[in-house]
Amino acid sequence: MIRLAVPGRLEYRDVVLRVASSACKLTRPESERADDFDNEVVSAFGEAFNNVCIHGYRGRPPGDFAVEIDVEPDAITLRVMDTGHSFDPTLAPGLAVGALHESGMGIYIMRSFMEMTYRPGRPNVLVLTKRRVEGSSGRDVEAKTR
């Protein structure tokens, strides 16, 4: 297990995403290169980080953004914890596909690219999971988000 904690401020975004991106490499043979799996994990996890910094700690001194990363061959689980505002992810507006949104895309990106669960509390716990699918490629995403 990889454990990381940083202050919940956007300037730590690069640190946090590099850990996730490097952890993705541990899910596959060394010879294989970064692929859709990595892109989707980093995209989803990056939105989770943004939301904690921007919404979770809005109007209060930022606490930590903490994550525990479990790496198995072929799967990754990121358990994100914060002590900020809680929210109800089911209330996030569905995204009208092809519409020109300027915001409100974060939760949609998370849900499209990974399995997501959320449990409000102290800390709030958001769990993102993704399994490598045999012979998978970007096409999977299309199927999953339809």
Next chain:
Amino acid sequence: MIRLAVPGRLEYRDVVLRVASSACKLTRPESERADDFDNEVVSAFGEAFNNVCIHGYRGRPPGDFAVEIDVEPDAITLRVMDTGHSFDPTLAPGLAVGALHESGMGIYIMRSFMEMTYRPGRPNVLVLTKRRVEGSSGRDVEAKTR
């Protein structure tokens, strides 16, 4: 403060060094590019990580490699903790400069590139510090290691 813990196994080297490398960026204005400071911090810290995995947990199930990173404008401190074998860094052989060593260079690299203190115990605590020097460059290293 950035806190990271991974199993003390070499396969986590990339995760650990990416965090250090990204943390270095937080010590300077965004416009400046990676420089000697970053190279020297990553080099020293990488040797600390290797030593914990290779020597610290030799002959026992690996415990964690944990690090707390303090970033200030112009300085970085990495506090490394492990629960493996302790050692006496003052007994590390001095390096005959220009001689052709195949090993025994790790502690020399750490000491040359950063300030280093070590306190054996549970956990063992190795602290590496580096301050950006006004107008510094690679030439500093030459001076410091003479």
Next chain:
Amino acid sequence: MRFSRTDSGDETVLKVDGTLDAVTAPELRPALDALVAERRRLVTVDLSALRLIDSSGVGAIVSLFKRVRAEGGDVRISGLRDQPLAIFQLLRLDRVFMPGS
């Protein structure tokens, strides 16, 4: 994030490199606002050297698109690949910004 702007006649190429996200999108805003204020006809956003984008980065480009269109101009994207391509495809924005493809 680094960006560069090149004007030739009615077209502007805005090349954005590195990472366009919640941290860096605000730094790009003044350059985007200038394109709108100057009523540029055709803006091509060259993302061939963009490594990473997030919803804030997409939001900035969508906002540019809407405002340039409102002035009668158009915005295209060129060079999309890797993670940014995955995001634009997911949001079905590839069809908006690359109508020919």
Next chain:
Amino acid sequence: MRFSRTDSGDETVLKVDGTLDAVTAPELRPALDALVAERRRLVTVDLSALRLIDSSGVGAIVSLFKRVRAEGGDVRISGLRDQPLAIFQLLRLDRVFMPGS
């Protein structure tokens, strides 16, 4: 780490890219052993695309150097830069491997 070997006459160029460290140096060993076993005269290790090296990586190259020399050959390094250059300079090995510079 990726490596490629190119022989031309008495010279072999061994290009090592990426990271050469405690994780990857063991993967390079068989290729180094082969150069020694084949008694190559001149081995040029091209490190122009090496991003990172550690003491284990240096150890592997020093070991190659000693063994090739023992067979009457020589080892040079080309393209050193960035972090690997800093390490070779610190260990005063730049003078050993790049005697002309």
